[in-house]
Amino acid sequence: MPAHARFVTILAAALAAGCASATCAPSTVVVERKEERPRVRTETRGVRTNATGRVVEDRRDVVVPEYWVQARDGRWYIVSESEWQAAEPGRALSLCR
Numbered sequence: 001m002p003a004h005a006r007f008v009t010i011l012a013a014a015l016a017a018g019c020a021s022a023t024c025a026p027s028t029v030v031v032e033r034k035e036e037r038p039r040v041r042t043e044t045r046g047v048r049t050n051a052t053g054r055v056v057e058d059r060r061d062v063v064v065p066e067y068w069v070q071a072r073d074g075r076w077y078i079v080s081e082s083e084w085q086a087a088e089p090g091r092a093l094s095l096c097r
Contacts (some may be wrong), residue, residue, distance in 0.1 A: 029071035
């Protein structure tokens with residue numbers, strides 16, 4: 001096998017192994033309670049030139065919600081908005097971890 005083909009094969013195997021950890025491992029938790037928590041995030045809106053000619057990022061802070069559910073064992077899980085809306089205390093919720 002030529003060196004180039006061997007390199008491509010090794011690279012493809014390494015990338016495939018790296019993606020394996022990003023797959024979904026489904027788990028089910030019984031929801032004890034749920035919370036919507038605000039978080040401040042800095043957004044870059046663009047770049048501009050200041051008075052001295054220096055290029056600077058134009059940033060602003062925005063408040064974004066985070067959605068959390070607590071399982072009966074006391075652990076907190078961050079979930080999507082749709083999962084949070086579907087969650088009801090005392091009922092099972094299927095999560096992708």
